[in-house]
Amino acid sequence: MSGSRPIGIIGGGAWGTALAQVLASGGSDVLLWARDAAVVRAINGVHENPDYLPGQALSPLIRATYDPSLLQEARALLVVTPAQHMRGVLGRFTPQGQPLILCSKGIEAHTHKLMHQVAGEAMPGSPIAVLSGPTFAHEVAAGLPTAVTLAAQDEAMATPLAAMIARPTFRPYVSDDVVGAEIGGAVKNVLAIACGVVAGAELGENARAALIARGFAEMARFGLALGGRAETLAGLSGLGDLVLTCSSTSSRNFSLGQGLGAGRTAAELLGDRRTVAEGAFTAPVLAEAARAWGVEMPVTAAVCALLTGESTVPDVIGALLARPLRAE
Numbered sequence: 001m002s003g004s005r006p007i008g009i010i011g012g013g014a015w016g017t018a019l020a021q022v023l024a025s026g027g028s029d030v031l032l033w034a035r036d037a038a039v040v041r042a043i044n045g046v047h048e049n050p051d052y053l054p055g056q057a058l059s060p061l062i063r064a065t066y067d068p069s070l071l072q073e074a075r076a077l078l079v080v081t082p083a084q085h086m087r088g089v090l091g092r093f094t095p096q097g098q099p100l101i102l103c104s105k106g107i108e109a110h111t112h113k114l115m116h117q118v119a120g121e122a123m124p125g126s127p128i129a130v131l132s133g134p135t136f137a138h139e140v141a142a143g144l145p146t147a148v149t150l151a152a153q154d155e156a157m158a159t160p161l162a163a164m165i166a167r168p169t170f171r172p173y174v175s176d177d178v179v180g181a182e183i184g185g186a187v188k189n190v191l192a193i194a195c196g197v198v199a200g201a202e203l204g205e206n207a208r209a210a211l212i213a214r215g216f217a218e219m220a221r222f223g224l225a226l227g228g229r230a231e232t233l234a235g236l237s238g239l240g241d242l243v244l245t246c247s248s249t250s251s252r253n254f255s256l257g258q259g260l261g262a263g264r265t266a267a268e269l270l271g272d273r274r275t276v277a278e279g280a281f282t283a284p285v286l287a288e289a290a291r292a293w294g295v296e297m298p299v300t301a302a303v304c305a306l307l308t309g310e311s312t313v314p315d316v317i318g319a320l321l322a323r324p325l326r327a328e
Contacts, residue, residue, distance in 0.1 A: 006031040007164070008074030008098070010089060012039040012064065013276075014052040015103060016080035018141035024059035025143065026167045032064045033071055035089075040064040056141045068092045076164065078103055078131070079119065082276045083186075086115060090122035099127040099161055101150070105185035106282045112289045114182045127157050130178050131165075132185040132237035134244035136251075140170065147171040149237035151181035173236060180228030184238030187222060188245055189253045189279030190286055191215035193303050195246035196257020201313050203261075211299065212246050218297045222286070225293045253279040257303075266307045280307055298323060 007023050009016050012034025020030045034040050036051070043049055043064035047057060071077060076099045081089045083106025100123060102115045111118075116128050133148030140146060150165070150172040152158035162172040175181060194215060198208045216239060223233045232238060245251040249258065256277040259269040270280060283303045290297040302320060305311035311319075 004029055005073060005075040006063070008071040008077040009033065009080060010071070010077055010093070011080035011103075012036060012043070012049065012052070013080065014049075014137035015135070016078070017043075017049045017053045017056075017058070018135075018137035019078055019080060019103065020062045021056065021058055021141045022143070022167055022170050023165060024061040028061065028164075030059075030062045031071060031074055032062060033066065033068060034064055035066055037066055040066050053137060053141055056138065069094065072096050074098055076101060076161065078165075080104060082281075083107070083115060083278055084109055084281050087118050087122050090119060093123070095123045095126050097126060099129060099157065101129045101131050101161060101165070103131045104278075105132060105182075105189060106278045107186050107285045107289060109281065109285050112285060112292070114179065114186070116178050116182060127154070128152065128178075129158050129161055130181045130185075131172070132181045132241065134236060134240045136244070136248070138250070143169050145169040145171075147173060147236055147240075149173055149175050149181045149232070149235060151175040151178045151232075151237070153178055175232055175235075175237075177229045177232040179226055180223055180232030181237040183223035183226060183228050184219060184233055184235075184241060186278075186282050187215075187219040187286065187300075188238070188242040189277075190283045190300050190303050191219070191242060191279075192245035192251050192253035193257035193260070193277070193279045193283070193307075194299050196251075196254040196259075197261035197303075197306065197313060197316075198257075199254070200258035200261020200263075201317070203317070208246065212242065215246070215299050216242060218295075218299055222290055222293070222295045222297060225295050252277040256280060260306050261313055263313075265309065279303070283307055 006029035009032040020032045078101045080103040083104045129152035155176045158174045287304045302316040
């Protein structure tokens, strides 16, 4: 260990482990909290997380724990929990005023709150930033290059945080548009399911490109309605992440949609998964929020209908194609 205060990570899944690895690659001590004792033992014992990031050798600068109190010494906390569990997980930690960098993508069920709002209630007084962008965990952990958005309402806070996490292959761009950054990360998961359906149903690349474009229009409408900015939604955390997750089976959400398109049920597909396809949980919340804000989101509604079994793939495709003609 280098002897400096560690950077803390809350969450021992693939993305949390990948972030630990990229931070350690720059010489930072990293303290990762996981609630799974087997994950803690594997990271500390053999420097690997075989359950979530198999085959990736981890830096010895990464130390794991399942004791939340140990993260009180961290200089910042990267929160990498499933969106629907963020409030409960943060409740295990005693706020020490460290900056929180939220790396989860979603909207909380029932409250319709974004992650920065949830974290603000769970850890009042802690400065909050949001990290989002095109980031497959296995590529980040392997040191392949990417760029992300790091958004905080106070850019003066975000700038030193960006410097803390920046690495030669991991480039953060600072923004003060927290809402826009969060909306992009949440909505793209739902749209990735839709694009997976197109692939699973073998509807062709033209259909997928059209769906990405129309899906982005939905993302922009919703983001602007909630106060996000168009340039943020067209950037790394919006369009950049959308293109990535709508184009690869490495996306859990895309793979879920692909299974739906091939005729499998949501219950069957989600029951098989150790990792979380956030879009399955975000879709109904997003649809409810869109109705509340008066935002038209037909692709999101179609994904909800497929997930609940209310409609079949041919039905939702037919309904989307039968919508009244209109100006783009």
